Structures are given as structure tokens and as C-alpha cells.
Amino acid sequence: MLRFFVRRLIIALCVAITVSIIGFSLLRLSGDLASVLAGENASPEDIARIAINYGLDRPFYIQYLDWVTSALRGDLGRSLFTSEPVSELIMDRIGVTGGLAISALILALLVAVPLGVLAAVKANTWWDRAALIFSVAGQATPNFWLALIFILVFAVQLRWVPVSGSGSIAHFILPVVTLAVSIMPSTMRLTRAGMMEVLSSDYVRTARAKGLSPFKVLFKHALRNAILPVVSLAAVQLGFLLGGSVIVESIFALNGIGYLAFQSIVRVDFPVVQSILVFLSCAYIVLTLLSDLINAKLDPRVQLR
Amino acid sequence: MSGLSSSSDAPVLVVDGMNVDIAVPAGALHAVSDVSFSVRPKETLCLVGESGCGKTITSLALMRLLPRTATLTARKIAFEGHDLAKISERAMARLRGYRIGMIFQDPMTSxxxxxxxxxxxxxxxxxxxxxxxxxxxxxxxxxxxxxxxxxxxxxxxxxxxxxxxxxxxxxxxxxxxxxCEPALIIADEPTTALDVTVQVQILQLLRGLQDEFNMAMILITHNLGVVARTADQVAVMYAGRVVEQGSAEDVFHNPAHPYTRGLLECMPKHGQAASMGRLGSIPGIVPSLVGNQRGCSFRNRCSLQMPTCHEGQIDLRPARGDHFYRCLLEPGATKPRPVSLGSAA
Incomplete structure (x- = not known):
């Protein structure tokens, strides 16, 4: 177990380093940051001054190493726009985005996994088709449209929840549901596919030949095996929710990381953008590592691979 | 070996007229037709036949683990006071693993x-x-x-x-x-997926445990070597029907049905050198089981085929004592009946 963990950790570190280099380079490849910051009518002297001011005149690898070493000390620089430390900007917002993403994932799993199991057990019946329709509809519905419809129906018409803002738990209900609906279809289909395969497996037949109750056959013997790919998918989805909730955060005016990234890109606030990029990548890597560990815990064969 | 000593015991399982039909797009596939047999404590019944002859479906039917598209009917399947063809799924689940055990073919996936x-x-x-x-x-x-x-x-x-x-x-x-020390154990090709050296050990183990726990056993195999080693009773299946049934000794030494004789010729004999020529084989394939079956299902592969083989229903009939076979010819006949005796004369 320890060797497995250490090996995965080393791989994760390599990925993190690679991603930070790529992210850092991409921002600089997108154009001369100094001239963009200086504005359209700036003189060459102004641009040169800005470049020196932000250290953009130095060789690329020096800039990178400088940034990485201070990042490792916890200093991600300051926002060009508000002068606040970037680490504080991120920390202030991680609660909103993290809470949103985790709640949405939990809600999605609570709905999609039982629905997937039901669809597999009742394969090719009315239940299965209903679940299929639900998942296709969910997959085809854009996030922002669903968010607006939810606001119209539940906030404006029925007045059950507030329209936007982040003052109370009630503010989070619609965004969480919106995000959850967007990841439910894939989770449900994967659970169904896994269950279909496992239910026709020899060991499930063995479990039935042992006289076990249908409940035990389904939830002890089948689901534990069928859920393995769903765990990996859930980790990817959580990463997606952390970084990809920009639109939903914007619509509901939730002050999260996605919204911050969006604002910073518009303002060419490159210290913030590159830090968010690397921060989200690291979150992704940690989640993948976590899902590997959960899979290893659930499936004893994983460690051998 | 235990055939005589236990013949006074009442059978643990009596299967009478069991049919399994599977719904396929082309209609009903008669996977198992009119199969009857019984097994006593400590007795081993071997179900023998080629792939697709209905052996495994028979065993799954006894466990009531058939696929959803299959329907099981039987005059009765009597087991310890229950009729397995009729009891509820809940009651059946209480018997599985408790009074009836099943061993599957592939231990790697089971x-x-x-x-x-x-x-x-x-x-x-x-x-x-x-x-x-x-x-x-x-x-x-x-x-x-x-x-x-x-x-x-x-x-x-x-x-x-x-x-x-x-x-x-x-x-x-x-x-x-x-x-749970079951009274009946069903083993579906329990050694097929194993090394030859391990096969013998597993068979010996099963026989030993069977005696110790006083169990009846239904052993499903396509391997006549396994049958020779373990069987008290043998039922040879072909295309979903039992074509010959009797004590292992009768079936092996006086095979009555042309199919059984064909199977035995496919088996290398002890001491037979490789130079003594090719092993026998039965030409052709098992016929489709969809739709109504008329006449003998083996006729198209049978070298003794006669015009009458196409007609009507051919019943199991006694060859000698408790030895039955499903053929129009005399037991063990090597030539077709002269045409003058047949109805097509």
C-alpha cells in the first residue's frame, strides 16, 4: 500500500511540475504581456518600464523559477488590479467554489447511482427508458439555460429561493442543483453500464447460487464492482466542477474561483490567472490521486498493476 | 461403486418431464425437452454431451438460475418435499447454497x-x-x-x-x-478450466467429500474420461433431450444409441498407440433447437439413418432393465434396419 502510494505521489508531482511549466508558458505565448498591460496608446518607454517593473524583461526560465520558488514559500504575488495577495484572493473564494462543487457532486451521486442501478436491474423496461430520457435531456441541456430557467421558476415565480448572491444556504440551492444536473447523466450511464456488465458476471451468478438475498447480491456483490469506474469519473467531475463553474457562478453572482478567473482574464491580471491555473491543476491532480487510493481500497487487485 | 449399496435409499432429487424454452427472436428455442432423472444420496449422475446440448441449462434450471428469457416447466422436480418447478423465488433462495450447492466451470471468474x-x-x-x-x-x-x-x-x-x-x-x-452440507451438489464442468494434473485431484476430492457428507451429485461434463472415473448413472444428452440413460457400466459397455457409440469412439482407449490411426469423430453439427422438433434430432449425423427417423416423436425405450435409449433401432445396432421391415417399404 505504501509503495503504491509513493509511486502515485511521484507521478502526481511530475504532472504538477509539467502543468505549471505549460500553464506559465501559455500565458506568455498569448502575447507580450507588458504591451497589453500598458494599453493601446502607450509609448515604447512605458512598455519597457512596465516590463521592468513586473520582471517581464528577464529570460523566461528565470521568471518561471522566480515564480515557482516564491510560490513554494506561499507567495503567489499580488493582483495587478486590486494589489491584494493572490493567495488571499484564492483562499477567500475557495470555500464558495469548493462547497458548491462538493455539494453538487454529492447530490449528483445520490441521484445518479441509484438511478443507474435501477436502470440496469430493470434493463429494457419502462424504468430504464425513463432514466435514459432523463440522462439524454440532462446531457443536452446547457448549464446556463438550466440556471436561468431555475431562477425564473423557483426564484422569480415561486419565490422559494433567492435569485442570486451568497448570503445564506438558500442561495446555494439553485447553483448546486444546476451543477449536479450537468454531471448526473454521465454518472448514471456509467453506473448502468457497469451494473449491466457485473450483473451478467459469473461471480454474481455464484452469489445467487449461494442463496443470498437479492439485496445482498445487488449491493454487496454487484455494486462494489460496478462502482469502481464511477469513482474515477467522480474525481474528474469534481475537478471539472471546481474549474468549470464559471458560468454558474457568474449567473448566480457567487464570488467563487471561477468568477475570479473570469474577471482576471478580462483584466489581464496575469499573476492571478497563472496562480488559479496551477491551483486548479493541482486540485485535479490531488483528486485523481484520491480516486486512485479509493479504488485501491475498493479493489484489492489494483495494487498489483 | 455406491450404486448397489445405496439403491435402497430414496432419491434426493426426482426430475420428471422437465422442459426449458428460451425466447429468441426466431421463436421458442427448446433448450431442454422432456428430461427425467433421479439421484440418490452418495450417487453421482453424469450429464454428458457436446456443447449446446442443454447440460448447463439443465443444471441452471434445477437451481432456478435460468436467464430471464427462459421458462421452466416440469411435471415435477421433487427435492426434499419441495417442487422446485413451483416454489417461490424466496423459498428457492433459501435452498440454494443450503440444501443444493452448485460448483461452476471457471473458478477464475466465479x-x-x-x-x-x-x-x-x-x-x-x-x-x-x-x-x-x-x-x-x-x-x-x-x-x-x-x-x-x-x-x-x-x-x-x-x-x-x-x-x-x-x-x-x-x-x-x-x-x-x-x-451448509447440502444434500445435493451440482457441478457444471468443475475441472474443464483446470490443468490436467489438478483435474484428477479435484474429482477425487469431490468423490471423497460426497461419501463423507452423504451427498448426491450431478456432474456435468463433456469429458468421457471424467464420466468413467466418477459416474454411477449416466444421462447422455443431445439437442436438449436425453438420448441414452442408465448405469455407467451399461452405457459404457453396451451403448445402445448410435450417438453414444460415436462419443465413445471419440475417446482415446487406454493403451492405444498413436500409430493405431485417427480417433473417431462425429461429422456435422448440433441442429437448431428453434421451433417444433419432429423425429430424431441426431438423424442428420447418424450413419444408420432410415426414412422413419424423420417422423413423429421418438420415445425413450428400455434397452435392458434400467437402461433406456431414444432410437428406433435395436440397442447397439450397427446396421440400419432392412428396408422391408420399415414403414417406408
Missing amino acids: LNPVYTIGNQLEEVYLRHHRGASRKQARERAEYLLSRVGIINAGQRLGQFPHQLSGGLRQRMMIAMMLM
């Missing part, structure tokens, strides 16, 4: 990869012994593992199936099905 051996053994015991403690179940599991010849049984309980060889897994499967 065990759940994510649970320990101990867990998979204990759950059978805990399911069927209300109020039994985990400790009791563990002790029973350890005892049975050592009983099926697994050394370091206590240590093995904590291992996972992938850490065991195929032979050990099949032993574990046997131990699992013996947790």
Missing part, C-alpha cells in the same frame, strides 16, 4: 474479486444459519478449507481470489458450497 475468501465463505453460513456468530462461521470456513486440502487455511481466509491459483480457487468454491 469468485468475487473484491472480497476475501473468508468473507465469501462465511456469508453462505451466516445467510442460512440464523443467529450464527461470525466466529462460528469463520471456524466452519477454516475447517472446510482444510477439508478440501488447502493448507494454512486460517491464513488463506484473509486472501483475495486473485492471490490463488485456479486449482485452489476451485477448492475454495467447493468449500463454499459445502459450508
Whole structure:
């Protein structure tokens, strides 16, 4: 177990380093940051001054190493726009985005996994088709449209929840549901596919030949095996929710990381953008590592691979 | 060997007129037609035949583990006062693993990869012994593992199936099905997926345990060597029907049906040198089982085919005593009946 963990950790570190280099380079490849910051009518002297001011005149690898070493000390620089430390900007917002993403994932799993199991057990019946329709509809519905419809129906018409803002738990209900609906279809289909395969497996037949109750056959013997790919998918989805909730955060005016990234890109606030990029990548890597560990815990064969 | 000593015992299982139809797009596939047999304690009945002859469907029907598209009908399937064709699914589940055990062909895929051996053994015991403690179940599991010849049984309980060889897994499967000392054990090709050297050990183990636990056994195989080694009674199946049925001795020494004779010719004889020529084979393939069956299902592969073989229903008829066969010819005939005696004259 320890060797497995250490090996995965080393791989994760390599990925993190690679991603930070790529992210850092991409921002600089997108154009001369100094001239963009200086504005359209700036003189060459102004641009040169800005470049020196932000250290953009130095060789690329020096800039990178400088940034990485201070990042490792916890200093991600300051926002060009508000002068606040970037680490504080991120920390202030991680609660909103993290809470949103985790709640949405939990809600999605609570709905999609039982629905997937039901669809597999009742394969090719009315239940299965209903679940299929639900998942296709969910997959085809854009996030922002669903968010607006939810606001119209539940906030404006029925007045059950507030329209936007982040003052109370009630503010989070619609965004969480919106995000959850967007990841439910894939989770449900994967659970169904896994269950279909496992239910026709020899060991499930063995479990039935042992006289076990249908409940035990389904939830002890089948689901534990069928859920393995769903765990990996859930980790990817959580990463997606952390970084990809920009639109939903914007619509509901939730002050999260996605919204911050969006604002910073518009303002060419490159210290913030590159830090968010690397921060989200690291979150992704940690989640993948976590899902590997959960899979290893659930499936004893994983460690051998 | 036990045929005589136990002949006074009442049969554990009596199957009478069992049919299994499977719904396929082209209609109803008669996977098993009118199969009847019985097994006594300590007795082994071998179901023999080629792939697709209905052996496995027969065994799954007895366990009521048929696919959803299959329907089982029977005049009766009597087992310990129950009619297995009619009892509820709940009642059947209480018999599975408790009074009837089943061993499957492939031990590599028949065990759940994510649970320990101990867990998979204990759950059978805990399911069927209300109020039994985990400790009791563990002790029973350890005892049975050592009983099926697994050394370091206590240590093995904590291992996972992938850490065991195929032979050990099949032993574990046997131990699992013996947790509750069933009266009947159904083994579907239990040695087919194993090394030849391990096959013999597993068969000997099964025979030994059968005597010790006083079990009846239905052994499904396509391997006549296995039949010769283990069977008291033999039922030869072809295209979903029993074509010959009797004691192992009668069927082996005086095969009555042309198909049985063909099968026996496919088997290398002891002491037969490779230079003595090719092994026999039966030309052709098993016919489709969809739709109504008329006449003898083996006729198109039979060298003794006669015009009358196409007609009507051919019943099982006695060859001698308890030895039955399903053919229009005299038992063991090597020539077709002269045309003058046939109805087509």
C-alpha cells in the first residue's frame, strides 16, 4: 500500500511540475504581456518600464523559477488590479467554489447511482427508458439555460429561493442543483453500464447460487464492482466542477474561483490567472490521486498493476 | 461403486418431464425437452454431451438460475418435499447454497474479486444459519478449507481470489458450497478450466467429500474420461433431450444409441498407440433447437439413418432393465434396419 502510494505521489508531482511549466508558458505565448498591460496608446518607454517593473524583461526560465520558488514559500504575488495577495484572493473564494462543487457532486451521486442501478436491474423496461430520457435531456441541456430557467421558476415565480448572491444556504440551492444536473447523466450511464456488465458476471451468478438475498447480491456483490469506474469519473467531475463553474457562478453572482478567473482574464491580471491555473491543476491532480487510493481500497487487485 | 449399496435409499432429487424454452427472436428455442432423472444420496449422475446440448441449462434450471428469457416447466422436480418447478423465488433462495450447492466451470471468474475468501465463505453460513456468530462461521470456513486440502487455511481466509491459483480457487468454491452440507451438489464442468494434473485431484476430492457428507451429485461434463472415473448413472444428452440413460457400466459397455457409440469412439482407449490411426469423430453439427422438433434430432449425423427417423416423436425405450435409449433401432445396432421391415417399404 505504501509503495503504491509513493509511486502515485511521484507521478502526481511530475504532472504538477509539467502543468505549471505549460500553464506559465501559455500565458506568455498569448502575447507580450507588458504591451497589453500598458494599453493601446502607450509609448515604447512605458512598455519597457512596465516590463521592468513586473520582471517581464528577464529570460523566461528565470521568471518561471522566480515564480515557482516564491510560490513554494506561499507567495503567489499580488493582483495587478486590486494589489491584494493572490493567495488571499484564492483562499477567500475557495470555500464558495469548493462547497458548491462538493455539494453538487454529492447530490449528483445520490441521484445518479441509484438511478443507474435501477436502470440496469430493470434493463429494457419502462424504468430504464425513463432514466435514459432523463440522462439524454440532462446531457443536452446547457448549464446556463438550466440556471436561468431555475431562477425564473423557483426564484422569480415561486419565490422559494433567492435569485442570486451568497448570503445564506438558500442561495446555494439553485447553483448546486444546476451543477449536479450537468454531471448526473454521465454518472448514471456509467453506473448502468457497469451494473449491466457485473450483473451478467459469473461471480454474481455464484452469489445467487449461494442463496443470498437479492439485496445482498445487488449491493454487496454487484455494486462494489460496478462502482469502481464511477469513482474515477467522480474525481474528474469534481475537478471539472471546481474549474468549470464559471458560468454558474457568474449567473448566480457567487464570488467563487471561477468568477475570479473570469474577471482576471478580462483584466489581464496575469499573476492571478497563472496562480488559479496551477491551483486548479493541482486540485485535479490531488483528486485523481484520491480516486486512485479509493479504488485501491475498493479493489484489492489494483495494487498489483 | 455406491450404486448397489445405496439403491435402497430414496432419491434426493426426482426430475420428471422437465422442459426449458428460451425466447429468441426466431421463436421458442427448446433448450431442454422432456428430461427425467433421479439421484440418490452418495450417487453421482453424469450429464454428458457436446456443447449446446442443454447440460448447463439443465443444471441452471434445477437451481432456478435460468436467464430471464427462459421458462421452466416440469411435471415435477421433487427435492426434499419441495417442487422446485413451483416454489417461490424466496423459498428457492433459501435452498440454494443450503440444501443444493452448485460448483461452476471457471473458478477464475466465479469468485468475487473484491472480497476475501473468508468473507465469501462465511456469508453462505451466516445467510442460512440464523443467529450464527461470525466466529462460528469463520471456524466452519477454516475447517472446510482444510477439508478440501488447502493448507494454512486460517491464513488463506484473509486472501483475495486473485492471490490463488485456479486449482485452489476451485477448492475454495467447493468449500463454499459445502459450508451448509447440502444434500445435493451440482457441478457444471468443475475441472474443464483446470490443468490436467489438478483435474484428477479435484474429482477425487469431490468423490471423497460426497461419501463423507452423504451427498448426491450431478456432474456435468463433456469429458468421457471424467464420466468413467466418477459416474454411477449416466444421462447422455443431445439437442436438449436425453438420448441414452442408465448405469455407467451399461452405457459404457453396451451403448445402445448410435450417438453414444460415436462419443465413445471419440475417446482415446487406454493403451492405444498413436500409430493405431485417427480417433473417431462425429461429422456435422448440433441442429437448431428453434421451433417444433419432429423425429430424431441426431438423424442428420447418424450413419444408420432410415426414412422413419424423420417422423413423429421418438420415445425413450428400455434397452435392458434400467437402461433406456431414444432410437428406433435395436440397442447397439450397427446396421440400419432392412428396408422391408420399415414403414417406408
